[in-house]
Amino acid sequence: MRRVAVLGTGHSNYMFRSEKPSTELMSETAMEAIIDSGLMPGDIQAFLMGNAWGAFEEGQSTLQSYVANEIGCYNIPATRLEGACSSGTMAVREGFIWVASGFYDIVLVGGVERATALPTPLATRVFVTCADSLYEWPTGFVYPASFGMLAHLYCRTYNIPLSKLEGIMACVSVQSHEYALLNPKAQIHKKLTKEDVLNSPMVATPLRLHNCCPFTDGSAAIVLASEEFAKKLDKRPVYIAGVGQASSGRISSQSAYYPRIRSREVSSRQAYRMAGITPEDIDLCELHDCFSIASLIAAEGLGFFEYGTAGDAWEKGNTRIGGKIPINISGGLKAKGHPVGATGVGQVVEVTQQLRGELMEQGRQVEGARYGMTDTMGADGVVTNIILTTEK
Protein backbone atom coordinates (compact mmCIF):
# COMPACT_ATOMS: atom_id res chain seq x y z
CA MET A 1 0.00 0.00 0.00
CA ARG A 2 1.21 3.49 -0.84
CA ARG A 3 0.99 6.43 1.52
CA VAL A 4 -1.75 8.92 0.68
CA ALA A 5 -1.65 12.68 1.27
CA VAL A 6 -4.36 15.30 1.53
CA LEU A 7 -3.45 18.13 -0.85
CA GLY A 8 -5.89 21.04 -1.19
CA THR A 9 -9.16 21.55 0.61
CA GLY A 10 -12.43 23.34 -0.05
CA HIS A 11 -15.19 24.12 2.44
CA SER A 12 -18.42 26.08 2.02
CA ASN A 13 -20.13 28.10 4.68
CA TYR A 14 -22.50 25.78 6.52
CA MET A 15 -25.96 27.37 6.62
CA PHE A 16 -29.74 27.25 6.75
CA ARG A 17 -31.64 27.69 3.47
CA SER A 18 -28.85 27.84 0.92
CA GLU A 19 -29.94 29.62 -2.24
CA LYS A 20 -27.53 27.44 -4.21
CA PRO A 21 -28.51 24.00 -5.49
CA SER A 22 -26.32 21.03 -4.53
CA THR A 23 -24.59 20.93 -7.93
CA GLU A 24 -23.34 24.49 -7.37
CA LEU A 25 -22.55 23.98 -3.70
CA MET A 26 -20.47 20.89 -4.53
CA SER A 27 -18.82 22.27 -7.66
CA GLU A 28 -17.63 25.42 -5.89
CA THR A 29 -15.79 23.63 -3.08
CA ALA A 30 -14.53 20.93 -5.46
CA MET A 31 -12.94 23.60 -7.64
CA GLU A 32 -11.61 25.34 -4.53
CA ALA A 33 -9.85 22.10 -3.50
CA ILE A 34 -8.38 21.57 -6.98
CA ILE A 35 -7.05 25.16 -7.15
CA ASP A 36 -5.77 24.96 -3.58
CA SER A 37 -3.82 21.84 -4.63
CA GLY A 38 -2.19 23.72 -7.49
CA LEU A 39 -3.88 21.37 -9.98
CA MET A 40 -6.19 21.62 -12.97
CA PRO A 41 -9.50 19.74 -13.37
CA GLY A 42 -7.82 17.62 -16.05
CA ASP A 43 -5.42 16.25 -13.41
CA ILE A 44 -8.23 14.59 -11.46
CA GLN A 45 -8.56 10.90 -12.29
CA ALA A 46 -11.67 10.02 -10.27
CA PHE A 47 -14.32 11.70 -8.10
CA LEU A 48 -15.95 10.22 -5.01
CA MET A 49 -18.85 12.02 -3.39
CA GLY A 50 -20.89 11.62 -0.23
CA ASN A 51 -24.55 12.58 -0.48
CA ALA A 52 -27.39 11.04 1.43
CA TRP A 53 -30.71 12.38 0.20
CA GLY A 54 -30.31 14.50 -2.96
CA ALA A 55 -33.30 12.81 -4.57
CA PHE A 56 -35.58 13.88 -1.72
CA GLU A 57 -34.08 17.34 -1.30
CA GLU A 58 -33.95 18.51 -4.92
CA GLY A 59 -35.28 15.68 -7.03
CA GLN A 60 -31.67 15.13 -8.06
CA SER A 61 -29.95 11.75 -8.05
CA THR A 62 -26.59 11.03 -9.70
CA LEU A 63 -25.27 14.42 -8.61
CA GLN A 64 -21.68 13.15 -8.75
CA SER A 65 -21.73 12.80 -12.53
CA TYR A 66 -23.13 16.29 -13.10
CA VAL A 67 -20.62 17.82 -10.68
CA ALA A 68 -17.68 16.16 -12.45
CA ASN A 69 -18.89 17.67 -15.69
CA GLU A 70 -19.58 21.09 -14.12
CA ILE A 71 -15.97 21.40 -12.97
CA GLY A 72 -14.41 20.19 -16.20
CA CYS A 73 -13.46 16.71 -15.06
CA TYR A 74 -14.95 15.27 -18.23
CA ASN A 75 -15.81 11.59 -18.39
CA ILE A 76 -13.88 10.57 -15.27
CA PRO A 77 -15.47 7.89 -13.11
CA ALA A 78 -17.71 9.66 -10.57
CA THR A 79 -19.11 7.58 -7.73
CA ARG A 80 -21.53 8.38 -4.95
CA LEU A 81 -21.24 6.84 -1.50
CA GLU A 82 -24.29 6.61 0.75
CA GLY A 83 -24.14 5.68 4.41
CA ALA A 84 -26.38 8.34 5.94
CA CYS A 85 -24.26 10.63 8.16
CA SER A 86 -21.13 8.63 7.34
CA SER A 87 -21.47 9.15 3.56
CA GLY A 88 -18.71 11.78 3.34
CA THR A 89 -16.20 9.86 5.43
CA MET A 90 -16.94 6.75 3.39
CA ALA A 91 -15.96 8.72 0.29
CA VAL A 92 -12.69 9.80 1.96
CA ARG A 93 -11.89 6.24 2.99
CA GLU A 94 -12.73 4.91 -0.46
CA GLY A 95 -10.53 7.57 -2.08
CA PHE A 96 -7.71 6.61 0.28
CA ILE A 97 -8.00 2.95 -0.74
CA TRP A 98 -8.09 3.80 -4.45
CA VAL A 99 -4.89 5.85 -4.23
CA ALA A 100 -3.16 3.59 -1.70
CA SER A 101 -3.76 0.61 -3.96
CA GLY A 102 -1.98 2.32 -6.83
CA PHE A 103 -5.01 2.31 -9.11
CA TYR A 104 -5.13 6.13 -9.22
CA ASP A 105 -2.64 8.87 -8.30
CA ILE A 106 -5.01 11.81 -7.80
CA VAL A 107 -8.60 11.54 -6.60
CA LEU A 108 -11.09 14.27 -5.75
CA VAL A 109 -13.35 13.58 -2.74
CA GLY A 110 -16.36 15.68 -1.85
CA GLY A 111 -19.62 15.69 0.03
CA VAL A 112 -22.76 17.78 -0.18
CA GLU A 113 -26.21 18.05 1.35
CA ARG A 114 -29.05 20.53 1.15
CA ALA A 115 -31.16 19.23 4.00
CA THR A 116 -32.94 22.51 4.76
CA ALA A 117 -34.59 22.44 1.34
CA LEU A 118 -37.00 20.07 3.09
CA PRO A 119 -39.55 21.28 5.63
CA THR A 120 -38.63 19.89 9.08
CA PRO A 121 -41.37 17.19 9.33
CA LEU A 122 -40.43 15.83 5.90
CA ALA A 123 -36.70 16.12 6.67
CA THR A 124 -37.32 14.09 9.83
CA ARG A 125 -39.13 11.45 7.76
CA VAL A 126 -36.37 11.36 5.15
CA PHE A 127 -33.61 11.09 7.78
CA VAL A 128 -35.40 8.17 9.41
CA THR A 129 -35.47 6.25 6.12
CA CYS A 130 -32.02 5.06 7.23
CA ALA A 131 -33.55 3.30 10.24
CA ASP A 132 -34.91 -0.24 9.87
CA SER A 133 -38.05 0.49 7.84
CA LEU A 134 -39.77 -2.84 8.54
CA TYR A 135 -39.12 -3.56 12.19
CA GLU A 136 -38.28 -0.24 13.89
CA TRP A 137 -39.65 2.75 11.94
CA PRO A 138 -43.26 1.56 12.54
CA THR A 139 -42.89 2.57 16.21
CA GLY A 140 -42.63 6.22 15.12
CA PHE A 141 -38.95 5.98 15.89
CA VAL A 142 -36.93 9.11 15.08
CA TYR A 143 -33.21 9.68 15.66
CA PRO A 144 -33.61 11.94 18.70
CA ALA A 145 -35.47 9.00 20.32
CA SER A 146 -32.60 6.68 19.46
CA PHE A 147 -30.19 8.88 21.37
CA GLY A 148 -32.80 9.64 24.02
CA MET A 149 -33.01 5.91 24.72
CA LEU A 150 -29.21 5.75 24.78
CA ALA A 151 -29.10 8.65 27.26
CA HIS A 152 -31.45 6.91 29.69
CA LEU A 153 -29.54 3.66 29.31
CA TYR A 154 -26.24 5.52 29.80
CA CYS A 155 -27.53 6.84 33.14
CA ARG A 156 -28.67 3.40 34.24
CA THR A 157 -25.53 1.56 33.08
CA TYR A 158 -23.04 3.95 34.68
CA ASN A 159 -25.21 4.92 37.63
CA ILE A 160 -25.42 8.63 36.78
CA PRO A 161 -28.51 10.58 37.93
CA LEU A 162 -30.45 11.94 34.93
CA SER A 163 -30.26 15.52 36.26
CA LYS A 164 -26.47 15.24 36.35
CA LEU A 165 -26.37 13.91 32.79
CA GLU A 166 -28.61 16.78 31.65
CA GLY A 167 -26.10 19.24 33.11
CA ILE A 168 -23.20 17.48 31.41
CA MET A 169 -25.01 17.39 28.07
CA ALA A 170 -25.64 21.13 28.38
CA CYS A 171 -21.87 21.66 28.85
CA VAL A 172 -21.24 19.77 25.61
CA SER A 173 -23.53 22.09 23.64
CA VAL A 174 -22.17 25.23 25.34
CA GLN A 175 -18.58 24.32 24.39
CA SER A 176 -19.54 23.62 20.76
CA HIS A 177 -21.33 26.95 20.41
CA GLU A 178 -18.36 28.75 21.94
CA TYR A 179 -15.90 27.38 19.38
CA ALA A 180 -18.34 27.85 16.49
CA LEU A 181 -18.29 31.58 17.31
CA LEU A 182 -14.63 31.49 16.22
CA ASN A 183 -15.30 29.49 13.05
CA PRO A 184 -16.40 31.76 10.17
CA LYS A 185 -17.78 28.76 8.23
CA ALA A 186 -20.01 27.59 11.09
CA GLN A 187 -23.79 27.57 10.70
CA ILE A 188 -24.65 28.93 14.14
CA HIS A 189 -22.86 31.94 15.59
CA LYS A 190 -24.66 32.33 18.88
CA LYS A 191 -23.42 32.04 22.43
CA LEU A 192 -25.37 29.48 24.40
CA THR A 193 -25.69 29.12 28.18
CA LYS A 194 -26.42 26.00 30.20
CA GLU A 195 -29.81 27.53 31.06
CA ASP A 196 -30.59 28.02 27.34
CA VAL A 197 -30.03 24.31 26.81
CA LEU A 198 -31.97 23.18 29.88
CA ASN A 199 -34.93 25.45 29.05
CA SER A 200 -35.16 24.62 25.35
CA PRO A 201 -38.17 22.60 24.12
CA MET A 202 -38.21 18.83 24.56
CA VAL A 203 -37.66 16.86 21.35
CA ALA A 204 -37.40 13.26 22.62
CA THR A 205 -36.83 12.70 26.33
CA PRO A 206 -34.39 13.54 27.78
CA LEU A 207 -33.05 15.41 24.74
CA ARG A 208 -34.04 19.03 24.21
CA LEU A 209 -33.65 21.20 21.13
CA HIS A 210 -30.18 22.34 22.16
CA ASN A 211 -29.03 18.75 22.65
CA CYS A 212 -29.66 18.25 18.91
CA CYS A 213 -27.64 19.34 15.89
CA PRO A 214 -29.44 21.45 13.26
CA PHE A 215 -30.40 20.58 9.69
CA THR A 216 -27.74 22.07 7.43
CA ASP A 217 -26.83 22.88 3.84
CA GLY A 218 -23.17 22.78 2.82
CA SER A 219 -20.34 21.06 1.04
CA ALA A 220 -16.67 20.22 1.46
CA ALA A 221 -13.94 18.74 -0.74
CA ILE A 222 -10.36 17.49 -0.62
CA VAL A 223 -7.84 16.23 -3.14
CA LEU A 224 -6.02 12.99 -2.27
CA ALA A 225 -2.76 12.02 -3.96
CA SER A 226 -0.01 9.46 -3.67
CA GLU A 227 2.95 10.46 -1.50
CA GLU A 228 5.21 10.48 -4.54
CA PHE A 229 2.97 12.96 -6.30
CA ALA A 230 2.37 15.06 -3.17
CA LYS A 231 6.11 15.58 -2.71
CA LYS A 232 6.29 17.36 -6.07
CA LEU A 233 4.00 20.08 -4.75
CA ASP A 234 5.22 22.60 -2.22
CA LYS A 235 2.11 22.40 -0.04
CA ARG A 236 2.85 20.96 3.39
CA PRO A 237 1.42 17.47 3.13
CA VAL A 238 -0.88 15.92 5.65
CA TYR A 239 -1.04 12.15 5.39
CA ILE A 240 -3.84 9.70 6.03
CA ALA A 241 -2.33 7.40 8.65
CA GLY A 242 -5.28 5.10 9.22
CA VAL A 243 -8.88 4.49 8.21
CA GLY A 244 -11.72 2.39 9.58
CA GLN A 245 -15.28 1.54 8.68
CA ALA A 246 -17.84 -0.78 10.21
CA SER A 247 -21.55 -1.43 9.84
CA SER A 248 -24.25 -2.58 12.23
CA GLY A 249 -27.67 -4.13 12.31
CA ARG A 250 -30.89 -2.53 13.48
CA ILE A 251 -30.83 -0.90 16.91
CA SER A 252 -32.48 -3.75 18.81
CA SER A 253 -29.87 -6.17 17.43
CA GLN A 254 -27.11 -4.22 19.19
CA SER A 255 -28.47 -5.18 22.61
CA ALA A 256 -25.39 -6.87 23.98
CA TYR A 257 -23.32 -3.70 23.59
CA TYR A 258 -25.68 -0.78 24.22
CA PRO A 259 -25.00 1.95 25.28
CA ARG A 260 -21.62 1.22 23.69
CA ILE A 261 -21.53 1.21 19.89
CA ARG A 262 -19.77 -1.95 18.76
CA SER A 263 -19.21 -0.75 15.18
CA ARG A 264 -17.34 2.33 16.45
CA GLU A 265 -14.99 0.16 18.46
CA VAL A 266 -14.37 -2.06 15.42
CA SER A 267 -13.83 0.88 13.06
CA SER A 268 -11.61 3.00 15.32
CA ARG A 269 -9.41 0.00 16.21
CA GLN A 270 -8.85 -0.62 12.50
CA ALA A 271 -7.73 2.98 12.13
CA TYR A 272 -5.45 2.91 15.21
CA ARG A 273 -3.87 -0.37 14.12
CA MET A 274 -3.18 0.91 10.62
CA ALA A 275 -1.66 4.12 12.02
CA GLY A 276 0.34 2.17 14.59
CA ILE A 277 -0.82 4.43 17.41
CA THR A 278 -3.19 4.38 20.40
CA PRO A 279 -5.92 6.83 21.50
CA GLU A 280 -3.34 8.59 23.75
CA ASP A 281 -1.46 9.69 20.61
CA ILE A 282 -4.41 11.63 19.18
CA ASP A 283 -3.97 15.40 19.64
CA LEU A 284 -7.44 16.49 18.50
CA CYS A 285 -10.66 14.90 17.34
CA GLU A 286 -13.73 15.91 15.36
CA LEU A 287 -16.41 13.45 16.43
CA HIS A 288 -20.05 12.74 15.66
CA ASP A 289 -22.06 14.86 18.11
CA CYS A 290 -25.43 14.63 16.33
CA PHE A 291 -26.87 14.74 19.87
CA SER A 292 -24.91 15.75 22.95
CA ILE A 293 -25.12 12.26 24.47
CA ALA A 294 -23.54 11.01 21.23
CA SER A 295 -20.42 13.05 22.04
CA LEU A 296 -19.90 11.21 25.33
CA ILE A 297 -20.55 7.80 23.78
CA ALA A 298 -18.21 8.55 20.86
CA ALA A 299 -15.37 9.91 23.02
CA GLU A 300 -15.50 6.76 25.15
CA GLY A 301 -15.86 4.38 22.18
CA LEU A 302 -12.82 5.97 20.52
CA GLY A 303 -10.83 5.22 23.67
CA PHE A 304 -10.23 8.74 24.98
CA PHE A 305 -11.98 8.15 28.31
CA GLU A 306 -13.16 5.26 30.47
CA TYR A 307 -16.78 4.25 29.87
CA GLY A 308 -19.19 6.43 31.81
CA THR A 309 -16.63 9.16 32.54
CA ALA A 310 -16.51 11.37 29.42
CA GLY A 311 -18.88 13.86 31.03
CA ASP A 312 -16.23 14.83 33.59
CA ALA A 313 -13.92 15.75 30.73
CA TRP A 314 -16.41 18.20 29.23
CA GLU A 315 -17.29 19.65 32.63
CA LYS A 316 -13.63 20.16 33.57
CA GLY A 317 -12.61 21.58 30.19
CA ASN A 318 -10.49 18.59 29.20
CA THR A 319 -12.10 18.62 25.75
CA ARG A 320 -11.09 22.24 25.11
CA ILE A 321 -7.93 23.60 23.53
CA GLY A 322 -5.20 22.95 26.09
CA GLY A 323 -7.16 20.04 27.60
CA LYS A 324 -6.37 16.32 27.44
CA ILE A 325 -8.00 15.90 24.04
CA PRO A 326 -9.50 18.91 22.23
CA ILE A 327 -12.81 17.77 20.72
CA ASN A 328 -14.94 19.50 18.08
CA ILE A 329 -12.94 22.73 18.05
CA SER A 330 -14.80 23.51 14.80
CA GLY A 331 -18.08 23.78 16.72
CA GLY A 332 -18.99 20.19 15.86
CA LEU A 333 -22.21 19.03 14.28
CA LYS A 334 -24.09 20.95 16.97
CA ALA A 335 -22.93 24.42 15.95
CA LYS A 336 -20.64 24.16 12.93
CA GLY A 337 -23.52 22.21 11.40
CA HIS A 338 -24.31 18.81 9.94
CA PRO A 339 -24.74 18.77 6.13
CA VAL A 340 -24.99 14.97 6.20
CA GLY A 341 -23.14 13.95 3.01
CA ALA A 342 -20.54 16.69 3.54
CA THR A 343 -20.04 16.29 7.29
CA GLY A 344 -17.20 13.74 7.23
CA VAL A 345 -15.32 15.54 4.46
CA GLY A 346 -15.71 18.79 6.39
CA GLN A 347 -14.21 17.09 9.45
CA VAL A 348 -11.19 15.99 7.40
CA VAL A 349 -10.79 19.56 6.09
CA GLU A 350 -10.90 20.87 9.67
CA VAL A 351 -8.32 18.38 10.98
CA THR A 352 -6.06 18.99 7.96
CA GLN A 353 -6.13 22.74 8.64
CA GLN A 354 -5.43 22.14 12.32
CA LEU A 355 -2.43 19.92 11.50
CA ARG A 356 -1.12 22.54 9.07
CA GLY A 357 -1.45 25.21 11.71
CA GLU A 358 -3.78 27.33 9.58
CA LEU A 359 -6.29 28.29 12.30
CA MET A 360 -4.13 30.62 14.38
CA GLU A 361 -5.91 33.71 13.05
CA GLN A 362 -9.31 32.26 13.93
CA GLY A 363 -8.11 31.88 17.53
CA ARG A 364 -8.85 28.15 17.70
CA GLN A 365 -5.56 26.53 16.70
CA VAL A 366 -4.55 23.37 18.58
CA GLU A 367 -0.84 24.04 18.63
CA GLY A 368 1.73 21.37 17.85
CA ALA A 369 -0.82 18.73 16.90
CA ARG A 370 0.70 15.72 15.11
CA TYR A 371 -2.24 13.33 14.94
CA GLY A 372 -5.88 14.24 14.39
CA MET A 373 -8.89 11.95 14.10
CA THR A 374 -12.38 12.15 12.62
CA ASP A 375 -15.44 10.11 13.55
CA THR A 376 -18.85 9.86 11.94
CA MET A 377 -21.75 7.58 12.70
CA GLY A 378 -24.61 7.15 10.26
CA ALA A 379 -27.97 5.45 10.77
CA ASP A 380 -27.90 2.87 13.57
CA GLY A 381 -24.14 2.27 13.50
CA VAL A 382 -22.40 3.00 10.19
CA VAL A 383 -19.17 4.25 11.70
CA THR A 384 -16.17 5.60 9.84
CA ASN A 385 -12.89 6.96 11.20
CA ILE A 386 -9.92 8.70 9.60
CA ILE A 387 -6.59 9.41 11.32
CA LEU A 388 -4.49 12.18 9.78
CA THR A 389 -0.91 13.09 10.57
CA THR A 390 1.95 15.41 9.71
CA GLU A 391 4.43 12.63 10.52
CA LYS A 392 6.47 11.50 7.54
Added chain:
Amino acid sequence: MEYRLPFRQYNKALRKNKLLGLKCNDCGKITCPPTMACSKCAGTNMEVCELSGNGLIVTLSTVYVAARGREAELPYTVALVELEEGPWIMGNLIDIDPRKAGMDLMGKKTALSFKVCPADEFSAGVAAARPAFCVMRE
Protein backbone atom coordinates in the same frame (compact mmCIF):
# COMPACT_ATOMS: atom_id res chain seq x y z
CA MET B 1 -31.91 -19.08 -0.24
CA GLU B 2 -35.32 -18.17 1.13
CA TYR B 3 -35.99 -16.53 4.47
CA ARG B 4 -37.11 -18.93 7.15
CA LEU B 5 -39.28 -16.17 8.63
CA PRO B 6 -39.95 -13.37 6.14
CA PHE B 7 -41.34 -10.00 7.17
CA ARG B 8 -44.72 -10.79 5.61
CA GLN B 9 -45.24 -13.81 7.85
CA TYR B 10 -43.92 -12.02 10.96
CA ASN B 11 -46.18 -9.03 10.29
CA LYS B 12 -49.25 -11.17 9.69
CA ALA B 13 -48.72 -13.01 12.98
CA LEU B 14 -48.11 -9.82 14.96
CA ARG B 15 -51.43 -8.48 13.69
CA LYS B 16 -52.96 -11.50 15.47
CA ASN B 17 -50.97 -10.60 18.59
CA LYS B 18 -48.53 -13.43 18.06
CA LEU B 19 -44.83 -12.63 18.21
CA LEU B 20 -42.76 -14.95 16.02
CA GLY B 21 -39.01 -15.44 16.24
CA LEU B 22 -36.37 -17.90 15.13
CA LYS B 23 -34.70 -20.57 17.26
CA CYS B 24 -31.26 -21.72 16.16
CA ASN B 25 -30.98 -25.50 15.99
CA ASP B 26 -27.19 -25.27 16.30
CA CYS B 27 -26.63 -22.87 19.21
CA GLY B 28 -30.10 -22.45 20.71
CA LYS B 29 -30.14 -18.65 20.36
CA ILE B 30 -33.51 -16.96 19.78
CA THR B 31 -33.48 -14.18 17.16
CA CYS B 32 -36.32 -11.63 17.01
CA PRO B 33 -37.10 -9.58 14.95
CA PRO B 34 -35.99 -12.18 12.39
CA THR B 35 -32.83 -12.09 10.30
CA MET B 36 -31.58 -14.57 7.72
CA ALA B 37 -28.64 -15.76 9.81
CA CYS B 38 -28.59 -16.59 13.54
CA SER B 39 -27.72 -13.49 15.56
CA LYS B 40 -25.18 -15.49 17.58
CA CYS B 41 -23.52 -18.16 15.40
CA ALA B 42 -24.46 -16.84 11.92
CA GLY B 43 -25.81 -20.27 11.00
CA THR B 44 -29.01 -20.62 9.00
CA ASN B 45 -30.32 -23.81 10.60
CA MET B 46 -33.18 -22.08 12.41
CA GLU B 47 -36.85 -22.76 12.90
CA VAL B 48 -39.81 -20.45 13.50
CA CYS B 49 -41.03 -20.30 17.09
CA GLU B 50 -43.67 -18.32 18.93
CA LEU B 51 -42.43 -16.08 21.73
CA SER B 52 -44.34 -15.23 24.90
CA GLY B 53 -44.23 -11.49 24.23
CA ASN B 54 -43.35 -10.90 27.87
CA GLY B 55 -40.33 -8.80 28.68
CA LEU B 56 -38.70 -5.98 30.64
CA ILE B 57 -38.30 -2.36 29.61
CA VAL B 58 -34.61 -1.70 28.97
CA THR B 59 -34.89 1.95 27.99
CA LEU B 60 -37.38 4.43 26.54
CA SER B 61 -37.86 7.89 25.11
CA THR B 62 -40.99 9.97 24.68
CA VAL B 63 -41.14 11.69 21.31
CA TYR B 64 -42.46 15.27 21.03
CA VAL B 65 -41.34 16.03 17.45
CA ALA B 66 -42.51 13.43 14.93
CA ALA B 67 -41.71 12.66 11.34
CA ARG B 68 -44.23 13.71 8.73
CA GLY B 69 -47.35 11.54 8.89
CA ARG B 70 -46.95 10.58 12.54
CA GLU B 71 -47.85 13.91 14.18
CA ALA B 72 -51.30 12.78 15.31
CA GLU B 73 -49.72 10.17 17.60
CA LEU B 74 -47.71 12.75 19.60
CA PRO B 75 -46.53 12.49 22.29
CA TYR B 76 -45.70 8.77 22.21
CA THR B 77 -43.16 6.57 23.90
CA VAL B 78 -40.67 4.36 22.06
CA ALA B 79 -38.98 1.63 24.08
CA LEU B 80 -36.50 -1.19 23.81
CA VAL B 81 -37.81 -4.29 25.57
CA GLU B 82 -35.77 -7.33 26.52
CA LEU B 83 -37.98 -10.35 25.82
CA GLU B 84 -37.89 -13.17 28.34
CA GLU B 85 -36.42 -15.40 25.62
CA GLY B 86 -33.43 -13.01 25.38
CA PRO B 87 -33.62 -10.76 22.32
CA TRP B 88 -34.35 -7.03 22.44
CA ILE B 89 -37.14 -5.56 20.37
CA MET B 90 -38.34 -2.02 19.70
CA GLY B 91 -41.95 -1.12 20.37
CA ASN B 92 -44.25 1.47 21.88
CA LEU B 93 -45.48 1.67 25.45
CA ILE B 94 -49.25 1.89 25.79
CA ASP B 95 -51.57 2.27 28.78
CA ILE B 96 -49.24 4.88 30.27
CA ASP B 97 -49.12 8.69 30.14
CA PRO B 98 -46.24 9.35 27.71
CA ARG B 99 -45.68 12.77 29.33
CA LYS B 100 -44.87 11.05 32.59
CA ALA B 101 -42.87 8.12 31.16
CA GLY B 102 -39.45 8.31 32.77
CA MET B 103 -36.55 6.22 33.90
CA ASP B 104 -38.67 4.74 36.71
CA LEU B 105 -40.30 2.52 34.06
CA MET B 106 -36.95 0.91 33.19
CA GLY B 107 -36.95 -2.68 34.41
CA LYS B 108 -40.76 -2.87 34.59
CA LYS B 109 -42.47 -5.97 33.19
CA THR B 110 -44.42 -5.70 29.95
CA ALA B 111 -46.97 -7.78 28.04
CA LEU B 112 -47.39 -7.83 24.28
CA SER B 113 -50.00 -6.02 22.25
CA PHE B 114 -49.62 -4.46 18.79
CA LYS B 115 -50.45 -1.41 16.71
CA VAL B 116 -50.38 -0.96 12.96
CA CYS B 117 -48.37 1.83 11.35
CA PRO B 118 -50.13 3.41 8.36
CA ALA B 119 -48.27 3.06 5.07
CA ASP B 120 -46.88 6.22 3.46
CA GLU B 121 -45.34 6.82 0.04
CA PHE B 122 -41.94 5.61 1.25
CA SER B 123 -43.09 2.31 2.71
CA ALA B 124 -43.90 0.26 -0.42
CA GLY B 125 -47.55 0.22 0.57
CA VAL B 126 -46.78 -1.89 3.62
CA ALA B 127 -48.79 -1.20 6.76
CA ALA B 128 -46.43 -2.68 9.32
CA ALA B 129 -47.45 -3.83 12.76
CA ARG B 130 -45.19 -3.07 15.65
CA PRO B 131 -45.19 -4.34 19.22
CA ALA B 132 -47.09 -2.15 21.65
CA PHE B 133 -46.24 -3.11 25.20
CA CYS B 134 -48.58 -2.80 28.16
CA VAL B 135 -46.69 -1.98 31.34
CA MET B 136 -47.69 -4.46 34.08
CA ARG B 137 -48.81 -2.94 37.36
CA GLU B 138 -47.13 -4.51 40.34
